[in-house]
Amino acid sequence: MSNSKNRQFLIAARPEGLVKESDFKYVETPMPEPGEGEFLIHQEIVAVEPALRGQMENRANYAAPLQIGDVMRALGVGTVIESNNPDYKVGQRVQGLFGFQDYLVSDGKGMVSRIPDGVAGEAALYVFGGTGFTAYYGMAEVGKPTPGCNVLVSGAAGAVGSLAGQIAKILGAGKVVGIAGSDEKCRWLTEELGFDAAINYKTEDVAARVKELFPKGLDIYYDNVGGEILDIALANLAMNARVVICGGISRYNKSGPIEGPKNYFNLVYSRATMTGFIIVDHVHRYKEWTEIMGKWIADGKLKYRIDMLDGFENLPKGLIRLFTGDNIGKQLIRIA
Ligand SMILES: NC(=O)c1ccc[n+]([C@@H]2O[C@H](COP(=O)([O-])OP(=O)(O)OC[C@H]3O[C@@H](n4cnc5c(N)ncnc54)[C@H](OP(=O)(O)O)[C@@H]3O)[C@@H](O)[C@H]2O)c1
Structure with a gap:
């Protein structure tokens, strides 16, 4: 076993503009060996x-920056295959910040936890993890849908957006509209997820x-993209609207000063609020939300889609797809 190599992608360059495959360096290192109290994942x-x-x-920002030469950071799921730690036995399924690599050693402290029995790895990384709970918290507790309210979601065919729109409907919203970047994505929202309409922002x-x-006007705008679409939403607020700032992907590849929203002053006229949040502040509530969302999924009310790429070599490509809009769902x- 210790002859196996550990494939890794390291950070080779700080990204400028769209993140590129050349921002990563592929290396092979010896498989790590667990020491006293440690286990191999x-x-x-x-x-x-x-x-x-x-x-x-x-x-x-809220997470420490990575340095050139670091293993690229990412959440993942895996299995304990060697252990010197009685709390993490061989065969235990685990999740955590494992990075772009095959193997890692942990002592069980920090960002590693057991995957509950009955939960698939894919679900642990999506609906029953930070992404799913971002949609839940942002919509249910920041957006606060009221019966019959009007809701607009951007980035709607992505991992967070596709859940956020459905959660609004489950909680009694009236009209829920999604904005996405292709006709295929728009059809998925209206024909399969129950959105009332969808807008292809590219056409x-x-x-x-x-x-x-x-x-x-809008009672809730759930923003994943920022930029011009946020400005359009701000121009269309109903009285007491809630603008949920979940993400701003349209700015993530930009360098230099970024223009702010021109229509922010409509918050005053509409007595509206605009609220940002970071889901990692709410980790202590994940168990509670697992129960709520688990019931909706079991009842067929909440659907989720995994966009699975195969192959270690595709790790950088997977990240890039988020910015080219090639992914649908998570x-x-x-x-492996
Ligand atoms: N606040 C928090 O705690 C928290 C936690 C998790 C995620 N987030 C944020 O939530 C947002 C969605 O994350 P996710 O994981 O669900 O990703 P995702 O939506 O699955 O993937 C990103 C999507 O964004 C769209 N996009 C890319 N560039 C765009 C642009 N310039 N303008 C408009 N749309 C663009 C693409 O779809 P199209 O084809 O539609 O363009 C792409 O599929 C991100 O902004 C993320 O940072 C926030």
């Missing part, structure tokens, strides 16, 4: 998310469509 599935690009830059006049679909990469 074989990683099977890796999850990518847009925020990882920001962590490749030398900017401190349609988003401002005109939002006005037409929401003549009385982007994961199976490496």
Whole structure:
């Protein structure tokens, strides 16, 4: 076993503009060996998310920046294959910040936890993990849908957006409209997920469509993209609207000063709020939300889609797909 190599992708360069395959360096290192109190994890599935690009830059935000030569950071799931730790026996399925690599050693402290029995690895990385709970918390507790309310979601065919729109419906929203970047994505939202309408922002006049679909304005705008689409939403707020700032992917590849929203002053006229959040502040509530969302999934009310890429070599590509819009639902990469 100790002859096996450990494939890794290291950070080779700080990304400029769109993150590129050449920002990563592929290396093979010896498989690590667990010391006293440690165990060896074989990683099977890796999850990518847009925020990882920001962590490749030398900017401190809520997560420490990565350095050139570091193993690329990412959440993943795997199995304990050797153990000197009685709390993590061989065969235990685990999840954590495992990075772009096959194997790693852990002492059980920090970002590693057991995957509950009955939960598939894919689900642990999506609906029953930070991505799924971002959709739940952002919509249910920041957006606060009221019966019959009007809801617009951007990035709607992505991992967070596709859940956020469905959660609004489950909680009693009236009209829920999604904005996404292809006709295929728009059809998926309306034909399979129960969105009332969808707008293809690449081919349609988003401002005109939002006005037409929401003549009385938006009660909730759930923002994953920022930029021009956020500005359009701000121009269409109903009284006491809630603008949920979950993400701003349209800015993630930009360098230099970024223009702020021109229409922010409508928050005043509409007595509206605009609230940002980071889901890692709410980890202590994951168990509670697993129960709520687990019931919706079991009842067929909440659907989720995994976009699985196969092959270790595709790890950088998986991250890039989030910015080219190639993913539908949650982007994961199976490496073993
Ligand atoms: N606040 C938090 O705690 C938290 C936690 C997790 C995620 N987030 C944020 O939530 C957002 C969604 O994350 P996710 O993991 O669910 O990713 P995702 O939506 O599955 O993937 C990103 C999607 O964004 C769209 N996109 C890419 N570039 C765009 C642009 N310039 N303008 C508009 N849309 C663009 C693409 O779809 P199209 O084809 O539609 O363009 C792409 O599929 C991200 O902004 C992320 O940073 C926040």
